[in-house]
Amino acid sequence: METMESVLKKYFGFSAYRPYQKDVIEKIMERRDCLVVMATGSGKSLCYQVPPLITGKTGIVVSPLISLMQDQVMALKQRGIKAEFLGSTQTDRTVQSRAESGGYDLLFMTPEKACSIPVSFWTKLLKIGICLFAVDEAHCISEWGHDFRLEYKQLDKLRPVLSGVPFVGLTATATEKVRVDIINSLKMKDPYIAVGSFDRKNLFYGVKSFNRGSAFLDELVREVSKCVAAGSTIIYCTTVKDVEQIHESLQVAGLKAGIYHGQMGKRTREESHRLFIRDELNVMVATVAFGMGIDKPDIRHVIHYGCPKSLESYYQESGRCGRDGIASVCWLYYSRSDFAKADFYCGDMQGENQRKAVVDSLMAAQRYCLLTTCRRKFLLEHFGENFPADTCGIIPAGNCDNCLTERKERDMSKEAYLLMACIQSCRGSWGLNMPIDVLRGSRAKKIVEAHFDTLPLHGLGKNYSSNWWKALAGQLISRGYLIETMSDIYRIVSVSAKGAEYLKSAGRDHQPPLFLTLVDEMDEEENGCRQGEGEGFRSLTSSKCEGLSEAEVQLYNMLLDERMKLARAAGIAPYAVCGDDTVKKISLLRPSTKARLANIDGVNQHFLTSYGDHFLQIICRLSQELNVSLDAKVSIQPVVPRKVTPASTIPKKLTPAKFEAWKMWYEDGLSIQKIANYPGRSAAIKEQTVLSYLLEALQEGLPTDWTRLCEEVELTSEMFTNIRDAVTKVGSTDKLKPIKDELPENVSYAHIKIFLAMLSSGISSPSKLEHLKEDELPETFESSPNASSCPEKSCNSDQISRQNGKHARSGLEENDEADSPKRSKIDNYKSHGSCIMEATQSSIVDFIKGFDNGVSLHDMLQHFRGSSEESVLGLVGDLEADFVIFKKNDVYRIF
Numbered sequence: 001m002e003t004m005e006s007v008l009k010k011y012f013g014f015s016a017y018r019p020y021q022k023d024v025i026e027k028i029m030e031r032r033d034c035l036v037v038m039a040t041g042s043g044k045s046l047c048y049q050v051p052p053l054i055t056g057k058t059g060i061v062v063s064p065l066i067s068l069m070q071d072q073v074m075a076l077k078q079r080g081i082k083a084e085f086l087g088s089t090q091t092d093r094t095v096q097s098r099a100e101s102g103g104y105d106l107l108f109m110t111p112e113k114a115c116s117i118p119v120s121f122w123t124k125l126l127k128i129g130i131c132l133f134a135v136d137e138a139h140c141i142s143e144w145g146h147d148f149r150l151e152y153k154q155l156d157k158l159r160p161v162l163s164g165v166p167f168v169g170l171t172a173t174a175t176e177k178v179r180v181d182i183i184n185s186l187k188m189k190d191p192y193i194a195v196g197s198f199d200r201k202n203l204f205y206g207v208k209s210f211n212r213g214s215a216f217l218d219e220l221v222r223e224v225s226k227c228v229a230a231g232s233t234i235i236y237c238t239t240v241k242d243v244e245q246i247h248e249s250l251q252v253a254g255l256k257a258g259i260y261h262g263q264m265g266k267r268t269r270e271e272s273h274r275l276f277i278r279d280e281l282n283v284m285v286a287t288v289a290f291g292m293g294i295d296k297p298d299i300r301h302v303i304h305y306g307c308p309k310s311l312e313s314y315y316q317e318s319g320r321c322g323r324d325g326i327a328s329v330c331w332l333y334y335s336r337s338d339f340a341k342a343d344f345y346c347g348d349m350q351g352e353n354q355r356k357a358v359v360d361s362l363m364a365a366q367r368y369c370l371l372t373t374c375r376r377k378f379l380l381e382h383f384g385e386n387f388p389a390d391t392c393g394i395i396p397a398g399n400c401d402n403c404l405t406e407r408k409e410r411d412m413s414k415e416a417y418l419l420m421a422c423i424q425s426c427r428g429s430w431g432l433n434m435p436i437d438v439l440r441g442s443r444a445k446k447i448v449e450a451h452f453d454t455l456p457l458h459g460l461g462k463n464y465s466s467n468w469w470k471a472l473a474g475q476l477i478s479r480g481y482l483i484e485t486m487s488d489i490y491r492i493v494s495v496s497a498k499g500a501e502y503l504k505s506a507g508r509d510h511q512p513p514l515f516l517t518l519v520d521e522m523d524e525e526e527n528g529c530r531q532g533e534g535e536g537f538r539s540l541t542s543s544k545c546e547g548l549s550e551a552e553v554q555l556y557n558m559l560l561d562e563r564m565k566l567a568r569a570a571g572i573a574p575y576a577v578c579g580d581d582t583v584k585k586i587s588l589l590r591p592s593t594k595a596r597l598a599n600i601d602g603v604n605q606h607f608l609t610s611y612g613d614h615f616l617q618i619i620c621r622l623s624q625e626l627n628v629s630l631d632a633k634v635s636i637q638p639v640v641p642r643k644v645t646p647a648s649t650i651p652k653k654l655t656p657a658k659f660e661a662w663k664m665w666y667e668d669g670l671s672i673q674k675i676a677n678y679p680g681r682s683a684a685i686k687e688q689t690v691l692s693y694l695l696e697a698l699q700e701g702l703p704t705d706w707t708r709l710c711e712e713v714e715l716t717s718e719m720f721t722n723i724r725d726a727v728t729k730v731g732s733t734d735k736l737k738p739i740k741d742e743l744p745e746n747v748s749y750a751h752i753k754i755f756l757a758m759l760s761s762g763i764s765s766p767s768k769l770e771h772l773k774e775d776e777l778p779e780t781f782e783s784s785p786n787a788s789s790c791p792e793k794s795c796n797s798d799q800i801s802r803q804n805g806k807h808a809r810s811g812l813e814e815n816d817e818a819d820s821p822k823r824s825k826i827d828n829y830k831s832h833g834s835c836i837m838e839a840t841q842s843s844i845v846d847f848i849k850g851f852d853n854g855v856s857l858h859d860m861l862q863h864f865r866g867s868s869e870e871s872v873l874g875l876v877g878d879l880e881a882d883f884v885i886f887k888k889n890d891v892y893r894i895f
């Protein structure tokens with residue numbers, strides 16, 4: 001049976017699971033129902049893709065769209081996974097019968113199909129084995145969701161039919177209500193719930209206001225032309241008319257743009273989708289009909305032309321961007337008229353709940369547009385996630401427009417007073433138009449009829465346009481001075497308690513200062529320009545080739561062309577051959593052998609067998625042409641996906657600085673030293689301070705990697721044991737000095753603090769640290785005076801000293817030693833290694849194969865003492881693709 005790790009490398013080419021993936025997979029294998037709520041692009045699909053490959057049983061996946069299933073099936077087949085879909089567009093009549101005899105690892109179907117397929121199908125397949133029943137985009141089940149589909153509600157019918165099969169719901173958008181709905185609708189029993197962070201750290205968020213017209217269209221075309229160099233772009237529009245207009249403008253400008261909306265024929269729509277997925281089109285202009293089905297990992301820009309109908313759908317649609325983890329950009333353009341569309345979106349809503357959900361979501365989207373503070377924080381907090389900092393500008397410098405640019409502020413107390421007082425005078429039962437018209441001195445019929453033209457404030461706000469006042473109102477709403485509510489489809493603006501307090505403290509001639517941000521619309525009116533005007537989009541073209549030399553950039557582009565040719569020949573999308581990031585790594589490392597190619601993250605076995613030789617030839621030829629060496633010795637900083645922190649575990653007590661320090665260390669993998677001297681900080685802080693922040697974070701329950709921490713502060717097993725002895729001797733941990741006094745000089749207070757933190761986490765012995773390296777064993781083990789008394793004279797000295805070391809340690813550790821599978825395996829090998837072994841290709845393969853969790857070079861050298869390090873490395877390097885040796889963190893494994 002394959003293991004979780006071997007499946008990951010063999011089929012997907014990845015070296016490590018992302019947060020939560022492993023846990024969910026394990027739970028599914030234990031046949032437990034699971035609800036997986038994780039960000040778009042965070043890797044939820046892997047949770048249902050892996051179990052069938054381990055168990056050899058079929059996984060059923062219910063998915064809302066045929067186009068989505070088709071793309072997934074294409075990509076899975078490219079990974080050597082047997083996948084198919086059942087649905088109206090399936091032309092192969094044999095799929096169903098092959099499926100029922102267990103012919104597929106993964107079988108996709110629409111909810112309609114799942115409910116209508118005869119029970120005999122399930123009965124037959126159950127006999128062979130179904131390892132899971134996954135419901136993708138599970139929020140469609142809930143009326144509270146933004147994409148409710150009636151067919152999803154019927155899925156519970158299958159529960160009794162598929163008794164014993166774990167049900168797995170997956171979604172990227174789920175509020176508490178939606179989660180409960182999914183669990184109840186699917187009749188999940190004691191489900192394992194994995195809720196990840198919604199933070200898409202590689203996405204930049206920006207918003208701009210715009211006025212419809214040809215001038216803006218020209219600006220948009222200019223900006224989109226710049227985007228094209230970085231990769232694919234989607235432009236989402238709210239109406240078909242906008243789609244057609246923008247598409248035409250892009251085409252006139254010579255851009256390869258496609259179009260997609262609900263009024264197009266099915267064929268043309270599918271063709272458009274296909275061309276975009278295969279990189280034959282650079283830009284797709286679409287309505288939201290082109291939404292959930294898009295699984296293209298290398299989309300670099302998502303632009304919204306018009307405010308989306310809800311913040312949930314904005315998150316979903318912008319979430320199509322940068323799914324491969326590479327830096328990508330989401331811009332939203334809104335105009336004020338977008339905010340008046342509640343009636344349009346509510347049109348076909350039946351129940352009061354649905355109407356309310358729609359209206360609330362639209363208002364949240366509107367607030368997002370008008371925001372002057374961190375957009376990421378707002379988005380995350382909308383999904384119930386705590387974002388402890390006020391800006392997303394700590395790492396790196398600003399990842400949303402509001403955190404990136406310093407906005408102008410000015411005292412707007414007078415204007416704020418006028419607006420709030422006018423709203424109060426109009427008795428707070430109108431939308432914004434009425435009080436603003438009153439302020440601007442309108443004598444429209446409804447104003448005269450309501451006698452608002454006699455109000456003392458009438459006409460006092462003539463100096464500003466209606467849009468200026470609306471922008472001010474937006475600010476006052478976001479700062480809590482005004483409240484906007486909905487009555488049916490009408491907006492009502494009233495003064496909040498905070499606003500009333502302000503009005504009380506002010507009069508017509510005197511107001512306490514109230515500094516507010518000069519948003520674009522105001523700035524344009526007052527100063528004739530917008531802040532950041534002319535900056536255009538955040539450029540991605542430079543980051544695409546970051547870290548590559550000029551020749552490597554050329555190689556990268558040539559390899560992208562080569563990938564395109566291969567994809568065209570195979571009739572698949574280029575990303576299905578391999579991802580952009582993998583091509584970038586290949587350009588950097590320029591492997592000359594299959595083994596080296598296999599070690600590159602993202603290269604799976606199918607790629608190796610299908611394209612490996614071809615790529616190696618091309619790399620060799622192009623490297624010669626560009627005069628760059630093969631097998632470059634570059635240490636690639638893996639794009640370590642930040643581990644997501646479930647909202648509930650972000651401790652309230654921790655200050656943002658402490659939490660940030662922990663995130664940088666634990667999630668971004670930065671060292672304590674790097675954090676202390678982080679360039680984004682105004683002044684360096686002490687390493688000791690960083691360590692104390694980390695320890696506080698751990699005390700608050702945040703996770704850590706003890707092995708890594710010990711390695712970083714050089715806390716060895718020997719020190720650990722010494723500190724433990726000292727603590728026992730002193731008999732108290734209240735004061736550190738007496739403990740320190742018992743210890744040698746090289747043991748610092750930091751070491752003692754870490755020891756104590758470990759102790760309170762239940763680690764009382766150094767060997768509890770999973771990956772403790774051999775060479776970190778206490779020196780006393782190596783230099784044991786008992787070494788010569790080993791009964792087996794034929795044992796090598798290393799083994800003798802370790803055996804004695806075991807005796808030299810307290811009884812407490814004997815059990816720990818026994819529970820370390822890696823160590824006992826190594827010892828096993830060593831006990832056979834009484835003669836000096838020389839390495840050969842096959843003996844190396846046999847040796848590595850003996851370790852499920854891999855083996856380090858150190859272990860290999862200990863085993864093959866008859867060979868030099870150079871020759872062992874040479875042999876490992878020469879082992880070709882039959883034995884895909886995969887190296888990570890200096891540990892070699894074989895697949």
Ligand SMILES: Nc1ncnc2c1ncn2[C@@H]1O[C@H](COP(=O)(O)OP(=O)(O)OP(=O)(O)O)[C@@H](O)[C@H]1O
Nearest residue numbers: 014016017018040041042043044045046172297323
């Ligand atoms: N462990 C991993 N290591 C590296 N890349 C991964 C890993 N798991 C998934 N990915 C990649 O992340 C990308 C997004 O994964 P996936 O399509 O499963 O996201 P998702 O959570 O289902 O998103 P959505 O909700 O938008 O459909 C894919 O390109 C996938 O190959």
